[in-house]
Amino acid sequence: MVRRGLEREVTGREILSAAVTGARTVRRQPAEALVARLRGARLGAAGRIGKFLLLPLDDGTEMLVIHLRMSGQLLLTPPSWPVGPHTHAVLSLSDGRELRFVDPRTFGELFVAPASPGGPGASPGRPAALAHLGPDPLSRQWSAAALRRALAGRTARLKPLLMDQRFVAGIGNIYSDEALFAARLRFDRPAGSLSGEEVGRLHRAVRATLREAVRLRGSSLSDGQYVDLFGEPGGYQSRHRVYGREGQPCPRCGGPVRRLSLGGRSTFFCETCQP
DNA sequence: CAGATGCCCTGGGCGC
DNA sequence: TGCGCCCAGGGCATCT
Numbered sequence: 001m002v003r004r005g006l007e008r009e010v011t012g013r014e015i016l017s018a019a020v021t022g023a024r025t026v027r028r029q030p031a032e033a034l035v036a037r038l039r040g041a042r043l044g045a046a047g048r049i050g051k052f053l054l055l056p057l058d059d060g061t062e063m064l065v066i067h068l069r070m071s072g073q074l075l076l077t078p079p080s081w082p083v084g085p086h087t088h089a090v091l092s093l094s095d096g097r098e099l100r101f102v103d104p105r106t107f108g109e110l111f112v113a114p115a116s117p118g119g120p121g122a123s124p125g126r127p128a129a130l131a132h133l134g135p136d137p138l139s140r141q142w143s144a145a146a147l148r149r150a151l152a153g154r155t156a157r158l159k160p161l162l163m164d165q166r167f168v169a170g171i172g173n174i175y176s177d178e179a180l181f182a183a184r185l186r187f188d189r190p191a192g193s194l195s196g197e198e199v200g201r202l203h204r205a206v207r208a209t210l211r212e213a214v215r216l217r218g219s220s221l222s223d224g225q226y227v228d229l230f231g232e233p234g235g236y237q238s239r240h241r242v243y244g245r246e247g248q249p250c251p252r253c254g255g256p257v258r259r260l261s262l263g264g265r266s267t268f269f270c271e272t273c274q275p
Numbered sequence: 276c277a278g279a280t281g282c283c284c285t286g287g288g289c290g291c
Numbered sequence: 292t293g294c295g296c297c298c299a300g301g302g303c304a305t306c307t
Contacts, residue, residue: 051300051302
């Protein structure tokens with residue numbers, strides 16, 4: 001969603017100037033170093049690894065890495081638009097527009113990292129800072145067979161494992177609950193206890209859930225934090241079957257959707273349909 | 276190692 | 292209306 005917008009809108013643009021005003025927005029390097037590196041750089045086609053956005057700079061040996069975390073937004077605006085509150089970074093582009101990083105909770109960050117040259121164990125292009133991230137669940141390498149091998153013998157519960165970015169990259173609280181509902185699996189099943197048939201259901205459910213969410217441009221909750229480059233909300237929230245629906249009828253059996261706290265995060269599920 | 280907890284922050288919603 | 296709580300698409304450090 002955001003990556004697609006970036007690829008469509010900013011590929012090939014030059015950064016005429018960059019400004020960072022947020023004190024916490026650039027924390028892996030001096031903000032001045034990032035600003036200096038971005039000035040004059042030409043942007044390549046946007047990539048994504050898990051929840052990290054990657055914007056290649058110039059020849060691609062370095063990239064601007066962006067993580068929006070909980071409340072970050074990237075907005076593409078005319079420079080004349082009023083700069084909203086919590087705007088922590090602004091890139092002025094050669095097409096006359098501005099790419100603005102807005103983040104009320106300041107959990108998000110930007111940094112510039114060298115792309116790894118590739119080689120054994122490292123996919124080319126992936127910055128070393130992101131080496132810990134697991135496979136993308138929509139990639140070919142994340143097959144049902146690979147998932148079965150990865151789950152075998154694990155005692156961890158399904159939901160925390162799905163949300164572990166080292167295990168598989170890109171699944172957060174909403175989509176783990178939705179995928180587990182679609183797979184008819186309880187969030188606290190020990191990962192290694194799944195039958196082959198159940199692994200197949202989980203694999204299909206994760207991929208179908210993420211594909212549909214991307215197709216509908218993501219989930220915007222009532223706080224309106226997630227929006228696309230032009231400030232438009234996503235449409236997947238209306239398709240949530242359990243997330244944020246405590247007490248409402250389960251779309252499969254009609255029983256009440258349950259909510260509990262797991263590791264400090266809300267978990268939504270149906271006791272009947274997710275045994 | 277798995278798991279729980281706390282923390283980084285601001286803002287919106289709700290109950291009183 | 293105002294205040295205090297609880298909650299929020301994430302990730303990391305630190306404990307047990």
